[in-house]
Amino acid sequence: MLSIKNLTKIYGGKNKAVDDISLDIEQGEFIAFIGTSGSGKTTALRMINRMIEPTSGSIEIDGKDVMQMNPVELRRSIGYVIQQIGLLPHLTIKENIVLVPKLLKWSEERKDKKARELINLVDLPESYLDRYPNELSGGQQQRIGVIRALAAEQDIILMDEPFGALDPITRDTLQDLVKVLQKKLGKTFIFVTHDMDEAIKLADRIAILSNGQLIQFDTPDEILRNPANQFVRDFIGENRLIQDRPNMRTVEDAMIKPISVTADKSLSEVISIMRERRVDTIFVTRNDGTLLGYLDIEDINEGYRKGKDLVDIMHRDLFKIQIHDKLQDSVRTILKRNLRNIPVVDENNILLGLITRSNLVDIVYDSIWGETPAGVDEA
Amino acid sequence: MILGSLLSDLSAYYSDNFGYLMRLFFDHLLMSIYGVLFAAIVGIPLGILIARYGKLSGTVITLANIIQTVPALAMLAILMLGMGLGQNTVIFTVFLYALLPILKNTYSGIKSVDPNITDAGKAMGMTRNQVLRMIELPLSLSVIIGGLRIALVVAIGVVAIGSFIGAPTLSDIIIRGTNATDGTVFIIAGALPIALIAVIIDIALRIIERKLDPTVSDNDAPEDVQSVN
Numbered sequence: 001m002l003s004i005k006n007l008t009k010i011y012g013g014k015n016k017a018v019d020d021i022s023l024d025i026e027q028g029e030f031i032a033f034i035g036t037s038g039s040g041k042t043t044a045l046r047m048i049n050r051m052i053e054p055t056s057g058s059i060e061i062d063g064k065d066v067m068q069m070n071p072v073e074l075r076r077s078i079g080y081v082i083q084q085i086g087l088l089p090h091l092t093i094k095e096n097i098v099l100v101p102k103l104l105k106w107s108e109e110r111k112d113k114k115a116r117e118l119i120n121l122v123d124l125p126e127s128y129l130d131r132y133p134n135e136l137s138g139g140q141q142q143r144i145g146v147i148r149a150l151a152a153e154q155d156i157i158l159m160d161e162p163f164g165a166l167d168p169i170t171r172d173t174l175q176d177l178v179k180v181l182q183k184k185l186g187k188t189f190i191f192v193t194h195d196m197d198e199a200i201k202l203a204d205r206i207a208i209l210s211n212g213q214l215i216q217f218d219t220p221d222e223i224l225r226n227p228a229n230q231f232v233r234d235f236i237g238e239n240r241l242i243q244d245r246p247n248m249r250t251v252e253d254a255m256i257k258p259i260s261v262t263a264d265k266s267l268s269e270v271i272s273i274m275r276e277r278r279v280d281t282i283f284v285t286r287n288d289g290t291l292l293g294y295l296d297i298e299d300i301n302e303g304y305r306k307g308k309d310l311v312d313i314m315h316r317d318l319f320k321i322q323i324h325d326k327l328q329d330s331v332r333t334i335l336k337r338n339l340r341n342i343p344v345v346d347e348n349n350i351l352l353g354l355i356t357r358s359n360l361v362d363i364v365y366d367s368i369w370g371e372t373p374a375g376v377d378e379a
Numbered sequence: 380m381i382l383g384s385l386l387s388d389l390s391a392y393y394s395d396n397f398g399y400l401m402r403l404f405f406d407h408l409l410m411s412i413y414g415v416l417f418a419a420i421v422g423i424p425l426g427i428l429i430a431r432y433g434k435l436s437g438t439v440i441t442l443a444n445i446i447q448t449v450p451a452l453a454m455l456a457i458l459m460l461g462m463g464l465g466q467n468t469v470i471f472t473v474f475l476y477a478l479l480p481i482l483k484n485t486y487s488g489i490k491s492v493d494p495n496i497t498d499a500g501k502a503m504g505m506t507r508n509q510v511l512r513m514i515e516l517p518l519s520l521s522v523i524i525g526g527l528r529i530a531l532v533v534a535i536g537v538v539a540i541g542s543f544i545g546a547p548t549l550s551d552i553i554i555r556g557t558n559a560t561d562g563t564v565f566i567i568a569g570a571l572p573i574a575l576i577a578v579i580i581d582i583a584l585r586i587i588e589r590k591l592d593p594t595v596s597d598n599d600a601p602e603d604v605q606s607v608n
């Protein structure tokens with residue numbers, strides 16, 4: 001749907017920022033542009049919405065040449081997220097979100113509905129709609145930056161290092177969020193980064209740029225298995241090649257059976273189940289298996305003393321992973337965040353399994369030193 | 380003792396000449412406001428223009444600076460040769476002196492808007508005018524008002540000299556005082572309201588400025604902005 005042909009941008013007559021790049025992007029793909037600083041990522045990205053005019057070559061969206069389109073209308077049809085976030089400080093969050101719909105003269109009700117729908121999508125309370133940007137944290141602001149780019153139902157979203165300025169944990173959360181959003185909405189995302197972890201985690205295909213040229217354009221697995229040349233190999237880093245080569249296992253292979261209770265149980269019942277199973281945390285589900293939250297033993301003791309119900313004391317904000325996620329991505333997140341027990345769910349949020357930190361550590365050792373620790377056995 | 384008699388003389392003067400005083404007060408104020416108004420009509424668009432087309436900015440601001448360096452009395456005298464005596468000459472002089480602070484603040488207000496924000500606006504599909512109307516002007520409004528404030532305070536002072544070329548201003552009373560043998564009461568009676576308008580305008584507009592400042596933080600005065608001498 002997005003077709004880039006022989007795209008070139010020359011500054012000052014000789015400096016080739018983008019050098020004869022050609023690539024085709026399908027509807028609904030998540031593409032990452034990656035490369036060292038100055039490799040032309042931003043320039044390539046900004047030519048798509050004509051914030052920069054190409055020197056030569058063409059860009060077609062659904063067969064239409066963008067150079068023939070009105071640039072203002074083109075930009076309204078393409079979402080854009082930048083590292084510096086760029087929310088308008090004098091407008092409320094709501095006004096910021098529906099900025100493009102406002103330019104497109106949507107009705108008040110439609111804008112209102114859209115703002116509420118979107119803010120729910122990124123797990124922020126609706127009361128934030130009336131706040132001003134400086135009343136939000138950096139991570140929260142960038143959530144707004146992301147949904148602002150979706151507000152006019154754009155099909156293509158361009159992102160230029162959107163999470164580069166955030167701390168690692170916030171970045172991680174937002175990466176997950178963006179990936180989920182992108183899958184759910186089926187939009188085409190083009191994402192600039194210089195973090196290989198981020199590219200591998202998010203992208204369906206990665207375009208590696210160097211000195212304005214496209215070096216390799218392929219799926220993360222293929223790039224890791226068959227780097228096009230030494231440059232790519234260096235860029236990926238030898239470490240990751242070792243780590244990623246042996247196992248392309250999914251979460252499903254690694255998970256164990258979780259212990260859970262339904263939300264209608266009383267606390268004393270929960271305590272007896274936990275004592276019987278010898279666990280210190282337990283998941284809470286609906287009768288149909290939908291994951292609601294978790295409880296740990298200290299909460300329960302306290303809740304029991306105060307005579308509270310299970311639903312009052314359970315923790316609802318929990319980090320979970322999808323059953324079809326790649327194990328390698330989850331390992332990284334879990335280790336980075338220091339999580340102990342991570343529930344595995346399907347797309348309908350039904351609890352299917354559990355990954356614990358200790359069975360992850362086993363897997364990491366297995367994949368580095370082989371399945372059977374032979375040396376230990378013989379000794 | 381002396382102070383006491385001065386105060387009673389002063390209040391006697393004010394109550395005897397209340398109508399006359401009010402007339403001068405409003406004439407004085409109106410000439411200032413007209414001059415600043417015209418300066419705003421010219422200065423704000425010009426400031427926007429030079430912020431946009433950077434090349435002009437140096438020339439225009441230098442020109443406005445040169446005007447500012449001519450002493451107000453000399454300027455009045457020169458303009459009087461062309462325009463004759465009276466209020467219009469005073470208003471035009473005010474216009475010339477008010478131009479620089481308005482121009483300069485508009486220019487630096489717009490220049491100080493975070494380019495990432497205007498870039499985001501453009502990338503979302505705002506036209507150039509929409510970027511100006513929805514981003515640049517609202518974000519520089521407090522700095523522009525700051526320019527107007529300075530212009531008005533300067534204007535009150537420039538108008539005060541206008542009495543020399545026959546415009547009715549509060550200085551009329553002061554001049555009468557300087558000509559009289561014991562004119563202290565007149566001098567104070569005229570100087571007091573002049574100082575008062577200037578201070579009130581300054582305070583009122585500062586409050587508005589603060590209210591409109593999008594960055595809201597209190598100790599964050601805009602830099603590189605013209606100030607009163």
Ligand SMILES: Nc1ncnc2c1ncn2[C@@H]1O[C@H](COP(=O)(O)OP(=O)(O)OP(=O)(O)O)[C@@H](O)[C@H]1O
Pocket residue numbers: 011012015016017035036037038039040041042043044194
């Ligand atoms: N407006 C410009 N005028 C001249 N040269 C430019 C301009 N913009 C970018 N360049 C040059 O083009 C090249 C590519 O720049 P670009 O911003 O696309 O790099 P990038 O890959 O996004 O880098 P980074 O990771 O640092 O953001 C660089 O060598 C840069 O110096």
Ligand SMILES: [Mg+2]
Pocket residue numbers: 041042043160
């Ligand atoms: Mg860049």
